[in-house]
Amino acid sequence: MTTPFDPDDAAPPGSGLFGLSITPDQAAIHVLAVPFDATTSYRPGTSQGPDAVLAASHQIDLFDRVFGKPYRSGIVLTKDPRFESWNTEARALAEPIIELGGHIEDLPDAQDKLDRVNELGQQVRQAVSAFAEDCLAQDRIPVILGGDHSVPQGSIEACAKAYPGLGILHIDAHADLREAFEGFQFSHASILHNVLEQAPNIAHLLQIGVRDLGAKEAERIESDARIHSIFDDDWAEARQAGTALRSMVRDAIAKLPEHVYLTVDVDGLDPSLCPSTGTPVPGGLLWPDIMMILVELARSGRKVAGFDLCEVSPGPDGDPDGTSWDAVVGARLLYKLCGCALSSR
Secondary structure: OOOOOOOOOOOOOOOOHHHOOOOHHHOOEEEEEEOOOOOOOOOOOHHHHHHHHHHHHOOOOOOEOOOEOHHHHOEEEEOOHHHHHHHHHHHHHHHHHHHOOOOOOOOOOHHHHHHHHHHHHHHHHHHHHHHHHHHHHOOOEEEEEEOOOOOOHHHHHHHHHHOOOEEEEEEOOEOOOOOOHHHOOOOOOOHHHHHHHHOOOEEEEEEEOOOEOOHHHHHHHHHOOOEEEEOHHHHHHHHHOOOOHHHHHHHHHOOOOOEEEEEEEHHHEOOOOOOOOOOOOOOOEOHHHHHHHHHHHHHOOOEEEEEEEEOOOOOOOOOOOOOOHHHHHHHHHHHHHHHHHHHOO
């Protein structure tokens, strides 16, 4: 006899994400693990993020005081072995390029290496896009679990195609508006540049938490009417002055269109929350800040078309068993994101 599922019990051995054991047809939320971090320019390791988050998710209480019981709608994780194979090849080719900061004039076969990394990035993009398109066709919510922040491009493009006039809510320490950083077309530092240039019908990009950007990125933000950034220094000043951050967030979200894609790089958070992420930056959002943003988005009447969570790294020891602090935070943030997306519907 099958034992009824009890959300208050410990996760059963061998169970799936958040301790659930369900089939894809039972799930409203489909999560694709994308363990790919070939272009990470500072500290690699986010390719181990999906497995670490999966393991840590078994420790989460499934009742949520804010979003209720997201697990009831069904959440399932999908793995595709191609991503690990692509990452192994691409990372080996990319490392000598990264070590030279993209200055590859004297690197043997440099252009061939760069071209192949870009080809593999395109394969990731296409596989992610196909996954998201399939989810959207079945009225499921596509979720990309990285890996570095290059990996969700295909999903954002699929959502933009399904929902013309899509808005993007981007949580990140970085603007990610660089063009082919270090020569990599699909760089983690180029994801928003790529989306704005290549995805159809992006109406608005709201960035929160940005505190590390280049001069050209700053010029892009100033010149592109689609982009609105709440910089981290403005956020900190408002907090110190006692200004209502909730009102600031509400006003910014009110500018977003009906359908929104939510893209989250954990380095947008204070580094005390995810210290092992690939490119940590002092400052950032505290846990109550990111929770407030998710609540306001869910209450705004906007519908979350899809989302991603990227740049969780289990740390320098490559801890794959989910005991790292980064994985604990990442798993809880993923569940909150699921709750936000479901509540928005």
